[in-house]
Amino acid sequence: xxxxxxxxxxxxxxxxxxxxLLIALGxxxxxxxxxxxxxxxxxxxxxxxxxxxxxxxxxxxxxxVVLSPVAVALLGxxxxxFILRRFYTxxxxxxxxxxxxxxxxxxQAIRMIWGAAPLSASIPPAFRGSVxxxxxxxxxxxxxxxxxxxxxxxxxxxxxxKTSFGRVVRAGIQRxxxxxxxxxxxxxxxxxxxxxxxxMAALAGAFFAPISIVHPAMxxxxxxxxxxxxxxxxxxxxxxxxxxxxxxxxxRGMTIHFVPAAGEASIYVLMFLVLVVRPRGLLxxxxxxxx
Amino acid sequence: xxxxxxxxxxKTGAAFAGASVIGSPALVRAQADKIKIGxxxxxxxxxxxxxxxxxxxxxxxxxxxxxxxxVMGRPLDVLSEDSVNPATASTKAQRMxxxxxxxxxxxxxxxxxxxxxxxxxxxxxxxxxxIGARSDALRGKNCNKYTFHVDIPNTVMVNAVGKALVRxxxxxxxxxxxxxxxxxxxxxxxxxxxxxxxxxxxxxIGDELIATDVTDFSxxxxxxxxxxxxxxxxxxxxxxxTNLIKQYAEFGLPYPIVGFNLNTAxxxxxxxxxxxxxxxxxxxxxxxxxxxxxxxANFIKKNGKPPENHAWIEYVSLKIMAQAINETKSxxxxxxxxxxxxxxxxxxxKARKGHFRSWDHQLMQEAYPFTVKAKGQAKDQxxxxxxxxxxxxxxxxxxxxxxxxxQNPCSL
Numbered sequence: 001x002x003x004x005x006x007x008x009x010x011x012x013x014x015x016x017x018x019x020x021l022l023i024a025l026g027x028x029x030x031x032x033x034x035x036x037x038x039x040x041x042x043x044x045x046x047x048x049x050x051x052x053x054x055x056x057x058x059x060x061x062x063x064x065v066v067l068s069p070v071a072v073a074l075l076g077x078x079x080x081x082f083i084l085r086r087f088y089t090x091x092x093x094x095x096x097x098x099x100x101x102x103x104x105x106x107x108q109a110i111r112m113i114w115g116a117a118p119l120s121a122s123i124p125p126a127f128r129g130s131v132x133x134x135x136x137x138x139x140x141x142x143x144x145x146x147x148x149x150x151x152x153x154x155x156x157x158x159x160x161x162k163t164s165f166g167r168v169v170r171a172g173i174q175r176x177x178x179x180x181x182x183x184x185x186x187x188x189x190x191x192x193x194x195x196x197x198x199x200m201a202a203l204a205g206a207f208f209a210p211i212s213i214v215h216p217a218m219x220x221x222x223x224x225x226x227x228x229x230x231x232x233x234x235x236x237x238x239x240x241x242x243x244x245x246x247x248x249x250x251x252r253g254m255t256i257h258f259v260p261a262a263g264e265a266s267i268y269v270l271m272f273l274v275l276v277v278r279p280r281g282l283l284x285x286x287x288x289x290x291x
Numbered sequence: 292x293x294x295x296x297x298x299x300x301x302k303t304g305a306a307f308a309g310a311s312v313i314g315s316p317a318l319v320r321a322q323a324d325k326i327k328i329g330x331x332x333x334x335x336x337x338x339x340x341x342x343x344x345x346x347x348x349x350x351x352x353x354x355x356x357x358x359x360x361x362v363m364g365r366p367l368d369v370l371s372e373d374s375v376n377p378a379t380a381s382t383k384a385q386r387m388x389x390x391x392x393x394x395x396x397x398x399x400x401x402x403x404x405x406x407x408x409x410x411x412x413x414x415x416x417x418x419x420x421x422i423g424a425r426s427d428a429l430r431g432k433n434c435n436k437y438t439f440h441v442d443i444p445n446t447v448m449v450n451a452v453g454k455a456l457v458r459x460x461x462x463x464x465x466x467x468x469x470x471x472x473x474x475x476x477x478x479x480x481x482x483x484x485x486x487x488x489x490x491x492x493x494x495x496i497g498d499e500l501i502a503t504d505v506t507d508f509s510x511x512x513x514x515x516x517x518x519x520x521x522x523x524x525x526x527x528x529x530x531x532x533t534n535l536i537k538q539y540a541e542f543g544l545p546y547p548i549v550g551f552n553l554n555t556a557x558x559x560x561x562x563x564x565x566x567x568x569x570x571x572x573x574x575x576x577x578x579x580x581x582x583x584x585x586x587x588a589n590f591i592k593k594n595g596k597p598p599e600n601h602a603w604i605e606y607v608s609l610k611i612m613a614q615a616i617n618e619t620k621s622x623x624x625x626x627x628x629x630x631x632x633x634x635x636x637x638x639x640x641k642a643r644k645g646h647f648r649s650w651d652h653q654l655m656q657e658a659y660p661f662t663v664k665a666k667g668q669a670k671d672q673x674x675x676x677x678x679x680x681x682x683x684x685x686x687x688x689x690x691x692x693x694x695x696x697x698q699n700p701c702s703l
Contacts, residue, residue, distance in 0.1 A: 005517050012509050116334065116343030117599075118533060118560035120672070129543035137516060139509070139542050211541050212506045213533045213560055215340060221506060256510035261473075263510070264502045 008136055009253040015142045017249025018149035022204035023222055024229035025156065025241050026197025032173045032236045032287070033186075033193050034088055039099040040079075041201055041226060042219030043106035048072050048202025049209040049218060050110060053119045061124040065148075065206045072202030073195040080194040085187070103219060110216040118215040145207050152200065157238060159196075169193060173236050174287060228267050232274045234284020243282055325368040326361075326622060328612070329387030331380055331398045331408060332423070332605075334373035337503045337529040338400045340556050341601045345400065345423060346371055347594055348602030352609035362616045369397075369609070374404050381407035388415050394622040395419065397608060400601065402426035402476035412437040418624045422608045423601055425552065426479040427694065430653045434701035437624065439631055439652040441608050445476070447658055448571040449483040449551045450692040451682045453491065455569050455660040456549065461522055462493040468520035468546075470511060470535060472528040473500040480526040480551055486698075496520055501531060508538045516544060525550035532557040540565035556599045558675055566663045566675065573658055574600045574641070575678050583640040597673045607639045642681060643689065651701040655689035657681040 023045055030038045048068050055064035083102065087095035127141040160166035172179050172186045179186055205218075212218070225248070233244030248267050255266035262269075274282060330349060332342040349369055357366045370391055374380035380399070387393045388411070395418035399405040405424035412419035413435045421429060422441045425448065430440045443451075456462050467488060471477040481498060488495050497518045499511050515523055523546050525535055532553055539548055540562075553570040576587045576597040586606065590598040598606070612627075614637065619626040631652070636644040645656035660679040669675060683691040 005513070008513055009510055012513060016507055016509060117340045117556050118530070120560050120562040122537075122562035122565060123541055128540070130541075137513070137542070141541050142509070210562065211537050213530045213537070215530065215560075217335060217339065218506075221504065253510045253513075257514065260499050260511075260514075264505060 004135055006254070006257065009257045010250050011136070011138070013250035013253030014246050015146050015249070016253065017246035018146050019204055019208060020225055020229050020248055021242060021245035022149060022152065022200045023226040024233070024245055026200045027226050028230045028233065028235065028241045029193050030197045031230070033169060034084060034190050035092065036084055036087060036095045037092065037099065038197075039096060039223065040102040040106065041198070042221070042223035043103045044072050044076070044198035044219075045201040045205040045222055046110060046216070046219035047075070047106065048205030049214050050114060050119065050205075051202070052206035052209050053121045053214055056121065065203065068206040069199045069202040073199030076195040076198035077191060079198065080191045084190075084194060088190075103223070107216050107219060114216070116216060118213045121209040121214055123210040141211060148203070148207065152203065153242065156196070160238060165189070165192070174285075225267065228271045232271050232281055234278075234281020236285040236287050237281075237283040240281055240283030324365050326365050326616065327391060327393040328367060328369045329384065329391065329393035329396045330369050330371040331374040331383055331396065331404070332371070333375065333401050333404065335375060337531065340560070341400050341423070341529060341554050341599070342373070344556060344599040344602040345398065345605045347590075348598060348605035349397070349609050351590060351593060351602075352606045356609070356613050362613045363620060367609070367613065371398075374399065374401065377401070377403045377407045380404035381411050384408045384411040385415070388417055395612070395624065395627065397612065398422055398605075399424050402429060402479070403474055405429055406433060406475065409433065409435055409438045416624060418627050420608055420612060422604055424476070426476045427483060427699075428475060428479050430651045430699070430701060431694065432700045434651055434703060436628065436703045439647050439654070441604055441611075441654045443573050443656065443658050444653060444694065445480040445483045445551070446694045446698070447692045449480070449487045451571040451658040451660050452549060452551055452569055453487045454682055455679060457491055459569070461547070461549070462488070462491045464492060464494070465521040466494050466496045466519075467522050467524050468497045468515050468518050469495065469524045469526050470499050470501055471526040472531055473502050476528055477526050484524065484526060484551055501527065503528070503531065505531065506534055508535050509542070512538060512542050512544060515546070520546055522546060523548045526552060528552060529554070529557065533560045536561040536565050554600055555676070556601070559599075559673060564666060569660055569662055571658060572600060572661055572676070572678075573656075574603045575659065575661070575676060576603075577674065577678060578641070580640060580642055582638065586640055603640065607637070611637045643685070645689070648690065648693070650696070650703065651699055652703070653693060655693060657683070657689070658692065
């Protein structure tokens, strides 16, 4: 029986990891290609949640989880075009500061538009409650999230590994100079990557709005965990981020099961251990331009 | 050079992301005729939403008082700032007293921050009207002569809900599983809950301490399912309550859920159909008292939404201080303390007036257990709860729910 409960925690941790993954994958891609540590990533997650709550009011939950990420991805174009683009070759501390500033501006803007009080959002009735598989309890809604994450993951993997777009992006991560020598401009690709990244963050926000509190600071709450995942996973590796996100979810769940007080600290301890043993991250590649 | 920093940058990025926001000092203009009051309340973090309502409430009281000619003919000037965390709260309190020249301090919701401001008040021998923090310890073992407390303490909340639970046969020989906020407030509330379970033959079979920044409760919900309790009980605070309510509804666990602490903003944020069970509140905007209804109508006209309990309590708190200054014709600490200690009665927009108990400086007032309105009965999105009758009963003394002298180690 004890084993059953443990397994339940592991599976639950994997689901939670999937949600971390949606946010961390975009963060990792934007850093790998553009060399930008996007501290504003959480702000797009929050915007995704707020947009989905607004759209749900008028058109329902289904359209909301589609339209909200699309709208935020479009915002991502402006973000890349007018802000990020100026900082690809600049001192990295500048991009760090500008994205940190943008995160604060966005949080305050949300506070001014929607107020400091949290918005209310609910799971659509069809996905309420839990399902039992044998003796296992699963939240019906989290199974939906898991399915969505799996589909998005598959899509991103196919995009990066089976299309010419993906080949340019992966080449751009390793050897941007070679890509340029071949006469390919990386900028449009970077725009697409930023769109994809912030769109995924918004998707996470849209799906998490019904089960966690929608408030102005939600972006800064999630960004730290997302960074931990990226650092553990290592740069430039798709599977590194996937592995790290799942690991973080499971480690947190298991720690809460055995040593509840250490639950939130456990992921930082994990990061510390990984950095000591493998400073590059679990599956991180050696990227010449960052060495 | 720049290349090598990128990688280290990412590693420090995680720490940077968590960097706290530094509040900017309010611009202060020296105007001798104004009575300056220092007001601190959390505007960010897990209690930020409540603090926003607190500010609306105190501003409304300030405007009303000043429109009516101020206090002793002088306008009130409330300097209101984000208290951020306990350390920042005490730094700001000290600065307000030393540099901004405030007459006294008011505010707070966070029990840990309230405690540090209480120490500043004592060190400077100045009055602190502690409005919204509920930890028993603040008016118990940590009480001091310079601090008065407006909101109901944890013991009162437990007793208010407890009475209703006992009536519903939900305590005796029942197995309770509690989730507790991991800071002074939660620990304190858990102690009050344990005393209540002990006195009424309830069994506490499990408790989880939960950090204030936790947003995902799923691992805890699985542990609850493993423990198979009869009743799940929340000792959480602020955003935690909302997250728990939402995710409890998400998992659809069969055990009834009740709570010993809730602020209505947390309930409003929980979403349609997610809240259930019996909870306590100190005030609600549907309260059937004429003075309260007038306040609610004016607040809605001004802010476009009904006041939350923190807006109400800040509003009556500033009115209490205005009355105290007017009656004593003074802003001197000793005179104000003496006035409040006289057990003067104050209109707090409830059926019965309130007064500060002289030996622990706690405001004695009514509280209310509530249940959740069934679907379709709510008039609007704010009309979520059905208030129970005020406790204590009209024929009982207001003190009957508060900690007794034997239970409360306070000595001023």
